[in-house]
Amino acid sequence: MSDPRTPTAAGTSYRDAGVDLDAARRHTEGIARLVTGGVTGFAGVYPLPPMRDPLLVGCTDGVGTKVLLAQELGRVAGLGQDLVAMCVNDLVCTGARPLFFLDYLAVGRLDPEEAGVLVGAIAEACAACSCALLGGETAEMPGLYAPGHFDLAGFAVGAVERDALLGPHRVEAGDVIVGIGSSGLHSNGYSLVRRLVADGHLARDPDLLLAPTRLYTADVARLQDSGVALHGVAHITGGGLPENLPRAIPEGLRPVVDRAAWPLPPAVAAVVDTGQVDPDECWSTFNMGLGMCLVVPQEAVAAASSLIEDAHVVGWVEQGPPGLRIV
Amino acid sequence: MSDPRTPTAAGTSYRDAGVDLDAARRHTEGIARLVTGGVTGFAGVYPLPPMRDPLLVGCTDGVGTKVLLAQELGRVAGLGQDLVAMCVNDLVCTGARPLFFLDYLAVGRLDPEEAGVLVGAIAEACAACSCALLGGETAEMPGLYAPGHFDLAGFAVGAVERDALLGPHRVEAGDVIVGIGSSGLHSNGYSLVRRLVADGHLARDPDLLLAPTRLYTADVARLQDSGVALHGVAHITGGGLPENLPRAIPEGLRPVVDRAAWPLPPAVAAVVDTGQVDPDECWSTFNMGLGMCLVVPQEAVAAASSLIEDAHVVGWVEQGPPGLRIV
Numbered sequence: 314m315s316d317p318r319t320p321t322a323a324g325t326s327y328r329d330a331g332v333d334l335d336a337a338r339r340h341t342e343g344i345a346r347l348v349t350g351g352v353t354g355f356a357g358v359y360p361l362p363p364m365r366d367p368l369l370v371g372c373t374d375g376v377g378t379k380v381l382l383a384q385e386l387g388r389v390a391g392l393g394q395d396l397v398a399m400c401v402n403d404l405v406c407t408g409a410r411p412l413f414f415l416d417y418l419a420v421g422r423l424d425p426e427e428a429g430v431l432v433g434a435i436a437e438a439c440a441a442c443s444c445a446l447l448g449g450e451t452a453e454m455p456g457l458y459a460p461g462h463f464d465l466a467g468f469a470v471g472a473v474e475r476d477a478l479l480g481p482h483r484v485e486a487g488d489v490i491v492g493i494g495s496s497g498l499h500s501n502g503y504s505l506v507r508r509l510v511a512d513g514h515l516a517r518d519p520d521l522l523l524a525p526t527r528l529y530t531a532d533v534a535r536l537q538d539s540g541v542a543l544h545g546v547a548h549i550t551g552g553g554l555p556e557n558l559p560r561a562i563p564e565g566l567r568p569v570v571d572r573a574a575w576p577l578p579p580a581v582a583a584v585v586d587t588g589q590v591d592p593d594e595c596w597s598t599f600n601m602g603l604g605m606c607l608v609v610p611q612e613a614v615a616a617a618s619s620l621i622e623d624a625h626v627v628g629w630v631e632q633g634p635p636g637l638r639i640v
Numbered sequence: 641m642s643d644p645r646t647p648t649a650a651g652t653s654y655r656d657a658g659v660d661l662d663a664a665r666r667h668t669e670g671i672a673r674l675v676t677g678g679v680t681g682f683a684g685v686y687p688l689p690p691m692r693d694p695l696l697v698g699c700t701d702g703v704g705t706k707v708l709l710a711q712e713l714g715r716v717a718g719l720g721q722d723l724v725a726m727c728v729n730d731l732v733c734t735g736a737r738p739l740f741f742l743d744y745l746a747v748g749r750l751d752p753e754e755a756g757v758l759v760g761a762i763a764e765a766c767a768a769c770s771c772a773l774l775g776g777e778t779a780e781m782p783g784l785y786a787p788g789h790f791d792l793a794g795f796a797v798g799a800v801e802r803d804a805l806l807g808p809h810r811v812e813a814g815d816v817i818v819g820i821g822s823s824g825l826h827s828n829g830y831s832l833v834r835r836l837v838a839d840g841h842l843a844r845d846p847d848l849l850l851a852p853t854r855l856y857t858a859d860v861a862r863l864q865d866s867g868v869a870l871h872g873v874a875h876i877t878g879g880g881l882p883e884n885l886p887r888a889i890p891e892g893l894r895p896v897v898d899r900a901a902w903p904l905p906p907a908v909a910a911v912v913d914t915g916q917v918d919p920d921e922c923w924s925t926f927n928m929g930l931g932m933c934l935v936v937p938q939e940a941v942a943a944a945s946s947l948i949e950d951a952h953v954v955g956w957v958e959q960g961p962p963g964l965r966i967v
């Protein structure tokens with residue numbers, strides 16, 4: 314059963330086998346109060362708000378090797394927001410509002426204090442995007458994870474009215490691309506970042522390198538609530554702008570962005586300034602300062618820009634072959 | 641973005657940093673056809689069937705250290721069904737039917753063939769319980785997982801009409817407990833099992849030790865479709881019968897099971913016969929041969945027994961203090 318969290322690998326007399334049931338119990342007691350929404354003995358229950366023709370939307374993601382850098386630099390709390398953001402930022406690309414979230418935390422040896430920090434941070438990030446933390450699983454798996462190591466996976470579910478589903482079918486030539494600033498590197502490209510840190514090209518600076526991924530749910534909801542026409546939303550994750558922005562654009566059209574239209578945040582600039590990464594590689598690995606892009610009709614640009622902090626008009630949609638054009 | 645699966649930690653020029661993007665691409669192409677349900681660029685979409693007053697149900701689980709034993713014994717395919725079963729068997733305890741499933745697969749180094757086997761097995765198990773595999777995430781995380789190591793997490797969403805929600809509120813004194821046979825050890829107690837194998841007390845027999853967890857969704861659905869009165873359902877996982885059966889029982893009542901009422905499956909018998917595990921520990925770690933228990937009124941016993949393979953009348957509900965009584 315997965316609610317409230319219990320270790321899956323609960324063992325034997327078995328502290329010997331590497332599983333600490335007392336620590337597991339302290340952890341479960343500590344986090345039970347963080348879980349919102351209805352919980353039965355075996356699964357979480359969430360009443361669907363009244364809707365005309367609901368489409369459910371589901372997605373899952375992890376934080377990648379950012380977990381390792383955070384562990385190395387001794388600052389793991391931000392990973393909670395990273396995890397929630399990586400999922401709900403995908404979710405809102407469909408026009409859905411997040412309803413609930415579940416987390417999977419796998420550890421080598423359960424440290425109730427650290428696990429409490431992580432789950433507490435997940436709960437806070439869920440609250441910040443009006444999403445219930447419906448449950449989760451904490452698995453203690455000695456032998457798979459080294460002591461001190463852990464992994465995180467998240468699952469988000471939302472709903473959207475069928476006639477409000479966002480997607481390429483709404484996007485037209487002449488639409489404007491509004492980019493929303495990122496808080497830094499977000500949660501992609503960390504295999505490269507860790508290599509740059511290990512090789513001494515990047516300072517071991519948690520403030521710079523570990524800023525939590527920005528949550529864009531409130532930004533998108535504010536537009537929806539204001540009736541601003543929204544044609545497409547693209548979450549800029551692995552693959553960067555070249556891979557993610559075209560996902561929001563229909564066949565026959567392509568996105569164009571003007572690279573001078575927004576500033577690089579310090580963390581991205583620091584990576585670029587190492588001179589160790591080919592520029593193309595930077596574009597296809599990092600968000601380059603835009604964690605989310607909106608595709609809106611011309612007449613919605615002013616409203617979108619005024620309703621969202623750190624929004625920039627960065628490009629447009631034109632006829633052309635597949636792929637991103639950068640000018 | 642999480643659909644179709646892309647590696648989260650996609651790195652650099654980066655085979656150097658341990659991330660193989662070509663392997664990732666082959667993997668993505670291989671599994672895209674396994675994902676059912678609508679997929680937009682960023683998240684999976686699932687139309688909710690018409691319902692009067694739907695409660696959504698969500699749960700998450702992993703397979704625990706069974707993943708390690710399967711890796712050690714070179715037989716990982718069954719883990720797909722294990723993962724789906726651990727989630728949907730929890731889900732049906734609420735009376736919900738599963739709607740969709742998402743998986744998170746984290747690997748040290750992506751082996752497209754092995755990943756294809758795993759995701760293929762997940763897709764098959766989803767099909768067996770009429771559940772869409774709506775998406776998933778494959779994360780390549782060198783440095784967190786050793787080469788050849790991987791972890792799996794699953795996430796299931798279902799729905800139930802509010803007035804059909806199962807739970808302790810339906811259970812009455814005099815109700816009968818019908819246990820449904822397990823296929824073996826299912827997915828709990830593997831830290832202990834691995835220790836017993838390592839110490840030479842258990843044979844390295846994958847047929848015995850790695851039988852996939854039984855899927856109980858069709859059994860429960862058959863009862864629901866037949867109009868058989870069902871008061872409670874308990875998935876017997878970590879903590880065994882003593883911890884999981886009471887979850888289905890209201891305060892003031894307790895479950896009683898007769899240990900002679902059902903046979904031990906060979907895998908559980910093999911563990912017990914090692915003589916290395918205290919009997920109480922066995923009961924609180926393994927399913928002891930019953931992977932799922934139903935709580936039904938007397939008049940439903942015959943129907944339940946005839947509709948479900950390997951069902952046994954194993955006990956009853958009586959007034960008493962909390963906890964399981966074993967006779």
